[in-house]
Each structure stands twice: as C-alpha cells, then as structure tokens.
Amino acid sequence: MTTTTARPGATPASRAPRTTRLDATARTAAGTRRGADPARPVRLRPPLRRAWWPDAVGMFTWGTLLVVTALWVANSGLQDVLAGPAAALSSLGRLTGLWASNLLLLQVLGMARVPVIERAYGADRLAKWHRWVGFSSFHLLLVHIVTLVLAENLYTGTGVVQSAWSMALTYPGMLLAWAGTLMITMVVVLSMRAARRRLRYESWHLLHLYAYLGVGLALPHQLWTGSDLTAQPWAAAYWWGLYGAVLVCVLVYRVGAPLLLSARHRFEVVSVTPAGRGTVTVHITGRHLSRLRVEAGQYFTWRFLTGPGWTRGHPLSLSAAPTTAGLRVTIGVDGDDGERIASMRPGTRVLVEGPYGRMVSSARTRPRIAAFAAGTGVAPVMALLHDHAATSRTTGPDTLVQRLSDEQDGSLLQDAAWLADQYGLRHVTLVGRRSRTGTSWLPEQYGHVAGPQAVRHLIPDLDEHDVFVCGPDGWADAVVTDLRAAGVPDSAIHLERYTW
Template sequence: MESLWVDHREPEAAPAAAAAPPEAAPAAAPAPVAAERPRRRLPARQRPRAVDALAVAAGLGLGATLALGVNAESAGSLRAAGGWATAGGRLAGLGAAYAMLVVVVLVARCPPLERAVGQDRLVAWHRRLGPYPLYLLCAHATLIVVGYSQAAHDGLLHQLGQLIWTYPGILASTVAFVLLIAAGVTSYRKARRRLAYETWWSVHLYTYLALFLAFSHQVDTGESFVGHPWAKTWWTALWIGALVLVVGCRVALPLWRSVRHQVKVVGIHPEGKDMYSILLEGRRLDRLPIAGGQFLQWRFLRRGLWWQAHPYSLSAAPTGRHLRITVKDLGDHSRALASLAPGTRVAIEGPYGAFTADARQGDMVVLIGAGVGITPIRALLQELPERGVDVEVVLRASAPGDVVLADEVRSQVARRGGRVHELVGPREQVPLDAAALRALVPDIAQRDVYLCGPDGFSEHVAAQARRAGVARDRIHHESFAL
C-alpha cells in the first residue's frame, strides 16, 4: 500500500459546507452561537495539590486499616498453633478490602476529582492498583485455611470444606471472591479485546455485589470488629461514604442532568466510510460544565439500546443548545446509532476527562490523533484561541479515507495559522517515532502534546514524545475506559 505524508500549510480549497464548523452545516441547523448564553467555564485545575492530598488521605486510611488488624492480635494468639498464618490472613483481608475501596473510588466519576486529576490518570491508577486486591484476597484465603488447619491439626482441603460449609458468612465471601476474580480476569487486555463491551460491563456490575458480601463477612465475623464497636463504626462509615460517592456520582448526578437538560437526537450526518455524526439538542446546556475534548457516557433511550451506555467524545465544541458526537461503526451498538430517529431521548453521564484546552501549560501545542481519536482533537481545536497559540496537528490513518473530519480540522487549524500533517499508510512505512515527531515538529520539546487514539497508539506516541524531549507533565492523553 502506498503511504502518504501530507503537510497542509494552508487550508485546502474545500467546499464551504464541508469546511465550515458543524454549527453552520445545513444538516445541523442550530441557532446562531451569538444568540446563545455563554457556556459555563470549567474551574481551574489543581492537579499537583489534588494528587498530594489523595496520596496523604490514602496513606492515612491504609495505616488506620492495618492498625485495626494489629490491635486485634495478642501475644497469646500469635503463639498458638497457626497463629502467625491466621494473623497474616486477617491483615491481608483488611488490606484487600481497603484496596478494593480505593480502586472503586478512583473510578467513581467524582466531578471535582476528575477535573483536578484527570480521567486518564485515575484510570491508569485504577488499572495499576486493580490486581493487588486480588493478590491480597488470594493471600487472605490461603493463610486463613493454613492457619485454621494448623490449629485443628487437619488437612488443608478438609479444613477448606469446613470453613465454606460450616462457618457463618464464609460461603457468601467465597461467592464474592469468585465474582472479583471474574472481574479481574476480564480486565486483562487480551481478555478485554475478546469480550463485547456489554459483557465486560455486566461482569463488572457484579463487583458491587461482591463488595457488599465482603463487607458483611468482615463486620460480622472479623476479629477486628467483633466486640470492637468503635472499629466497626469507623469501618462501616468508610464503606458507606464510598457507597454514597459512587451512587451520587454514577447514578444520582447523571439522572439529574438527564432530566434537567432533556437531550435528544436532532439529526445524523454521514462523515465517510462507516462514520457518522449525531447532532443532539438540549435545554440549558450552557449550565453543563463541559468543554471540547471531553466525553460522556451516552444512553440512547430506544428499544434495544436503552439498557447500555457507551463513551463517545464530543467532535465539536459544545454550545448552549447543541452537542455533537462522531461515531465509527465498530459493533452492534455503534451500528445501531446510525438508524436513530430524530427526537430520540438520550440520558447522559458526565462530562468526563481532563483532555481540555486549559490543561496546556504554554502557548505552543501539538495535537496528535488517530482514527476516531481525531474527533476530540477537532473539538479541542475549536476551544483554542484563534490568536496567540501556535498550533500543529498530526493526523494518523491507515488509509486516505480514514482521516475523520479532515476538512473541519484543516479549517480550524487554518484560522489559527497552524499546520496539519497527515500521515497515511501502514505503521511500518509511516512510523510515528521520536525521529518522525522531531522531523514533523522540530520544536516539539517546547510544546504541550495532546494525544488521542487507541490505547496502544497513545501509549506508544507518549513514550516517543518523551524520547523527543517532551516533559511528562506536558503530555496529555485520555482514556475512555470504564
């Protein structure tokens, strides 16, 4: 396949309707921007301060949790047969429960936390920490069985059966353990690729049931809580606080915003091969704290679609009345969206993400997008000032027809006096490594770098940008997972 490397220094002579922003497109026909209320601006980000506060709070919580386990032990219990194994199992169980809470809170979609830290970093922490509760649970189960079998002078398998079938709460905790293992296994990248999004999402819903069963097991039978009312009160308050945060941010707030803004489909416009834009209209969208580059979870209230929500980023800067997403046909759900009728109601969850113009630290930026990841790049472009910001854009696609919203991107870049580089062809022929980045944008080390595309693409380009001299805190990318 022939590779193409196109450097657009001036806007191409494209038809006016194609080059114009979506607000002016005949198919969209929204009200003039000047007639709409100014959008509510997002608050300034305080990422370093928020990260430090989170680290301190998490450390204090972990210390208090482990102190509960240590306080429940005595010299006599440790000297007894199986005492050290049992004590280690109890500590591992407490650590696993606390780690599970932390992992859940990281993806609770709390707006202030999302805004300060960024969805990309929160998801990265979630993925990095996710395996450790499972390791600790395995250690908890193994050590408890070993300790109890040593105390009873019994075999491991026989003692395991005795625990499951005769001890209160153990059968329920075993079910919780199996559910958590299932959620963990399906989160590994190879397994995730083989699962439909709906299947993965359904499996993860059972995580909340597993947490409830684990909590009941601990407070009812845990040595740290039986006969220790203050410890039980603190632990219960911690879990209730996490529950309130998750329900408030993942259920109550999305429900309130969906009812308040009354978002509905206005029209659908083809954008190329297997790509189409969906224009949506709503009430008082100027009060929705959203910016170009962010994404929402969209639930289209139509038969066959209403029960599942999928993440799609905005492909144009939001206005007081309209939102737009651009979708690629990647499966049953995205394919079904092409047949949505005007007037279809939409429930929204979000906005999420820190992939916004205010994340930049300077007035020189390079935006790098691949595939459908070009759509948030296009929306973010519209949020950048038309004067005073030096803009370079790199668009990566495997074939010429796969450059999404190319005319709109060129038009937005031309308004800002920037350049568009289109890299089209197989990765082997058109690499995007450190040398290529420096050739395309010689001063890339002095710029903020925005990346959006498949996870593998973003991880690769982020590493190459670091090799090209870009500071880690000036590389901005977003994850749409979870």
Template sequence: MIALATLLGSNLVVVTWLYVTAGPSANALLSLGRLTGLYGALLLVFQLLLIARVPWLDRRLGPGVLTSLHRWNGVALVWLLVAHAVFVVAGLLDRMTPWTLALGVTGVLRAFAALVLIIGVGVVSARWARRKLAYETWHFLHLYAYMAVVLAFSHQIAVGQSFNDGIARFYWWTIWGLALGAVVGFRVLVPLWRNWKHQLKVEAVVPESEDVVSLYVTGRRLDELPVRAGQFFLWRFLVPGRWWKANPFSLSVAPNGFYLRLTAKALGDGSAGLRQLKVGARVFVEGPYGAFTASRQRHPGVLLIAGGVGVTPIRALLEELNGDVVMLYRVNRLEDAVLLNELLDVAYQRGAEVRLLCGPPDAANSNGLLLGPRNLDALVPDARDRDVFLCGPPPMVRAVLESLKELDVPPQQVHTERFSLAS
C-alpha cells in the same frame, strides 16, 4: 496522585493500628488471615472510590490514570483476599474441618462467594480476556463486583474481630459509607438529575463517510451542562435493543449551548448501530468525564496529533485552545480524513495550522516514518516548547510517544487519554 497515595497510606496506618489494638488471634496463621483480610477490605473500599467517577479525581487525573490505578489495585486486592482465605482456613483446620467451617461459621459462605466473584471479575479484566470481549459484555460482567462488595462487607460485619471495638466500628462504617455513597451519588443520582434536567434527544444523524457517522443531540439548558471540549460521555440511546448499552464517545464539537455532537466509526456493535438511530430518540448520558482539556495547556504553543477517528476530541479542542496551534492529522487514506473540511475552517478562523499526513502505517518520506522523530522534528521544530495533545489508535499513540521521547519533549507536556472507564 500524591493526595490519593497519602489517603491510602494514612488509612493503611489506621487499619494496622486497629488491628494491633484488637489483640492477637488464636494463632499466627489466623493473625495473618485477619491482617490480610483487613488490608483487602481497605483496598476494596479504595476500589470503590476509583470507580465512583468522583469529578475532582476525574478532572485532575483523567480516566486513563484512574483505570490504571484501578487495575493495579485490583491485582493487589485479589492476592490479599486469596491470602486471607488461605491463612484463615489453615489456622482453623486444627479445630474444625473445612465442611464445618463452611456451614458452622457465620458469613463464611458469603465470603467465599465474594472471593469467587472478585476473582472472576479480575480474570475477565485481564488484557488477554478483555480483547476477546465486547465492551458491553465486559461492562455487564463487571457489575458482579458490586454483589461481591455487598457480600464482603456483610462478612466483615459478621465475623470481623475489628468490629468488636467502638472506634473500629465507627471507622469501617464511615469509610464504607463514604465509598458507597460516592458510587451511588456520582454514578446514579447525579446522572439521573442531569438527564431529567437536560432532556436529551437525537436531533440529526449525519453520515460523514461509509463507516463514520455524526449524531447531533439537543436538549434543555445545555449551556448549564458542565462539559469542556476534549471530554466524553457514556451514551445510552433509549430505544429497543440499545437502552442497556453504554458506550464512551467524546464530543467532536466544542460545547456551544445549543447541541452536543459525537462522531463515531463503526468498530463494534455499539458504534455500528448509530446510523440506524431515528431522530427524536431519547438519550441518557453519564458524565462528562476526562482531563483531556485545554485546562492542561501550560505553554503558548500547542501541537495536536490525531489519528483516524481519534480526531474527534482533537477537533473539539481546536476550538478552545489558545496560542500558536499546529495540528497533524494522520490517516491511511484520504477518504479516512473525516471532518477535514471542518478542521480547515476552524484552523483558518483561529489562525492555526493543519497538516494532513496520509499513507499506510509504514508510509515514509525522506525523513523516515510520517510520525517518526525525524519527520516530527522537521514538521514542528519547536515541539519541545509546546504542549502536545495526542489521540488515536493505541499502536499509533505508542509510536508517537516514543518519537516524542526521542525528541526530548518533557513527559509533563504530553497529554493523552483513554476514552473509557473502569466499571
């Protein structure tokens, strides 16, 4: 995080210096318009870096942090670009009409189209809109942001005063080139290479319950796939009606060099259709992604807390974590405890302890709610001295985080992750 802040801050200084050395515009409004436009262009480059899925960033910060930074950077970007448009139009109105500005100045229509697209992507990314959209729809609409990037860059080249200077041209071409290169490299070329190398396909489809299914995926040289327990892939199944859909699923078994396994509950169109996949179906993956791995373990003791189908990365982690491991598995009904027998077997082999907490969301005992602070303290009295890995439905995760806070578990010892990515 410090490295990212330093990177952004240093580039803000460079952009400000380039703005000053380029000299003032015709009036104060145009000067403000230029400055907000330059800052907006820099944040657009930074946005590309955040969505490029650079492994170095992903392994250290995790998708949750990167997605949060992407969201806040996007909000600032929209406001800067709106301010840029307002200041520039206001600064030019004394010499031309809006119609003349739109048709007579090179690149203005491209800039307007880019602004509309960026605002549109920002609107569909808002929480209230995101809840109403299927993951596939949201992902598809996000792709329009790349068209906005192309339009915005071409506008900057066409009319940007900072491009009149050789040093400024070199700077902007360099940072745009690096950001776009990272996107193409890590989101296109690396996935293409890995999928050609590993040739993944569905080996078996195994129902775990009435609404949960596990897929076993095999391929070539899987021992060379750089994946760890707790990470996830974006999965595409290359069959009619599904090839264009990418869904994030974590591994439910630690990588073993022989097969990959994902376990998913039927919550949307993407996960509901997994049961109908045929053996032999080709699979295309992007990833692995995520920092929810054993590399975060700093203490000899570990507490794993899983809720519902959030057990899948926890099940994989149970195989890799070292030391004294206690796992709490929270479900509403006994039949919801998928993979329980596997968990007990792995726990027995590794000397870990698994405790099943079963009951409706408001279920309680003499110590209060099952995942409340008093009951957690009773079940794991030394939780403050353990690393905590937490995965489950968002309401459960929020409740457990509050309980851990009340128990004075240091925040740096609590590890949770959002198993999806900004697009």
C-alpha cells in the same frame, strides 16, 4: 504524508501550501475537502479544579491503609505472628484480608466518578490505577483465603479441603463471602486482556458490575467474624463508615447525578450524519446548556433511548467545542451497536453521564496546541482545536498530526480542512500501515526515521506547543515516549488512551 499549512488570518487565495517532509518521497496537498462552517464556539462554564486535589486524594488513600494496619496491630497482630505457625498464618490472613477489603473499597470509590477524584487524576490515569488496585486486591484476597484455611488446618488437624468446607458452613457469613469471592474472580478473569478481546465493551461493562455485588457480599462475614473489626467499637464504626461512604458515592455520582443532569437538560438527538468511513456524527441539543459545566476535550457516557439496547453506555468524547446551541460526538458504527445509533431519528432522547476527562485546553502550559490522533481519537483533539481556533490567530497556528490507514479512513477531515482555511491549522496526515520496525507510530514508509527527529520535523516550533495525544494505547504510548525524548516536558504532554 500529507500536510496542509496556512498563515493565521490569511485568505484562502493568499495561502501557499508548504510540506513538512520526513524524506524525499513525501507528498504534499492542500486541503481539498470542505465542510460547512461549524458553529462558533461559545465557552460554557468549565468544571472546577484545585491544584491540591491530587495530594488530598493520595493522602486519603494511604491514610486508609495506615488505619487498617493500625487496627491489626491494636488487635495483637504483631504478637500473634510470633506465637506459632497457626497463629502467625491466622494473623497474616487477617492483615491481608484487611488490605484486600480496603483496596476493593478504594477501587470502587475511584471509579464512582466523584468529581474531586475524577478531576484530580483524569479518567485515563484512574482506569490504570483501577486495574492495578483490582489485581492487587485480588491477589491479597487469595493470600487471605489460603493463609486462613491453612491456619484452620493446623488448629484442627483436619485436611485442607475439609477445613475450608468447615469454615464455610460454621463461620457466620462465610457462604456469602465465598459467593462474593467467586464473583470477584469472574470479574478478574474477564478483565484479562485475552478475555477482553473476545467481548464487546458493553458486555464486559455489564459483567464488570458484578464486582459491586461481590464486595457487598463480603461485608457480613467481616463484621460478624473479623476480630479486627469487632474488637473495638471504633473499628466497627470505621468499616461501617467506609462502606457507607462508598455506597453513598456510587448512588449519588453513578446514579443520582446522571439522572438529575439528564432531567435538567433533556438532551435529544438533532441529526445523525456521516463523518467518514465507518463513522457518523451525532448532533445533540438540550435545555439550559449555558449552565452545563463542560470543556472541549472531555467526554460523556451516552445512552441513546432508541429501544432494545438503550441501557448500553457509550463513552464518547465531544468532537467539537461545546456551544450553547448543542454538543457533537463522532462514533464508529462498525460495532455491535453501530446500526442502531446510525439509524437514530431526530428527537431521540439521550441519558448522559459526565463530563469526564482532563485532556482540556485549560490544562495547557504553552500558548499553542499540537495534537497527535489515531482513529476515533481525533474527536477530542478536534474539539480542542475548534475551541482554541480563534485564539490561534494571535498565538500562531495549531497543528494536527492524524494517523490514517488509508486516504479514505479518516474521520472529521472536513473539520480539519475548514480549520486550515479559516484559522491556519497545520494538518498533517500520516497514511499507511504502522511500521513494524523502527518508529512504530509512523507509517511503514517512514519507520526508518527516528521518533524524536520525526516529532521535530512535523512540528518545528514544538517548544511553543502543549501536545495532546489520543489513540490506541500502544500507539499513544509510543508517541509520548518520542515526545519526551524530543525534549517535551511531562507538564506539556496530555495523554488519553482509547482502551478499556
């Protein structure tokens, strides 16, 4: 472990390095890497947030489920459950179909980047919710299909396969519904962890878009054959309105808003420079950046218009505080698209979608910042530390705990060294393989140290800090567990996982 410590406001000559030790073998070194003086942050307008947004979004979600259940009850759903096996199966099939359709629409709405929803929960929580709702709606969809086919079998006395085939050919819109089900099934299979490991993010994201088409193909059969949707005019109006609202949100916030943002600011690449082994830093400028609502710690989806592959979106956090002079991102170049990005020339146009994320300085409840970062997860916390640097002169030094596989692995080490020199940042590097026993987020040579104890050793004045954690999901979750065990309340923990 290496740590650089300095008093805020002191000159480099007057600072005496101090080591935070986990055991007697810990190494100490002052920051030896020196980078150029980054541009002084100029705070841009932060996105608006309201404390009641999460409650409003939650009430809307549960309200829609209550409405569709009421539609089922109003259309003799409960009576049919007691009317015999065939009627009971048909009634349960209708109910699960309503729930599945409602959840599918809410799933699409949740990832439509609606500002109220995005800023209420944050992208990390929305992604987990999106995954949970997706699998839940898919399971309900399977129950819907099975119960209705079994009910048809009991009504007609034919075989199960023949009943399913007859329904597909004779019921209006059913062939489209089956096609939509196959597309949704494909997306669900590709969303399983084993399948995702074999796909690059860009390919998975492109295939994931077929879920939109699958949901759209299910609409006709619901409105043509679903008695819960057609029995009353207000029921049909509800479903048409819900589908229409979701479609409008997707078109406005996933298509229209990004195009308008990119056209207004005309983002373009200024330079591409190495930032560490396997990473580069991309500097981006644009017009009228003082009007851009963004905070340090947020991320955009970037599309670099460099020829073939420009349609691939890259969700990248800002790696420095946003300024009126431009934005900065740091990206790994070892992937399929890395060579294209690393070779970009100045003037390359950029399409931008965002900003997203709630791991921002304005979410703090305490005066100082402590950050735990692994891999490229250092980018958003570095932006936070840049943004808070000047304030740290009066509140006390911030802390960065950076996880590295080896001494040459780290990104943005020059930035950390500069912040240590100029603002007294306490920079701790945890170098080596992850421990396979004991505390898993520490290097193996420190795995025997209890996690809560390690947290307190690394940040003795922990109770004065909000803690920002960013990195791979397993590592980040382990850090958060030990932070809670060390007494840090959830209100002071801000988590963003690098996963999809």
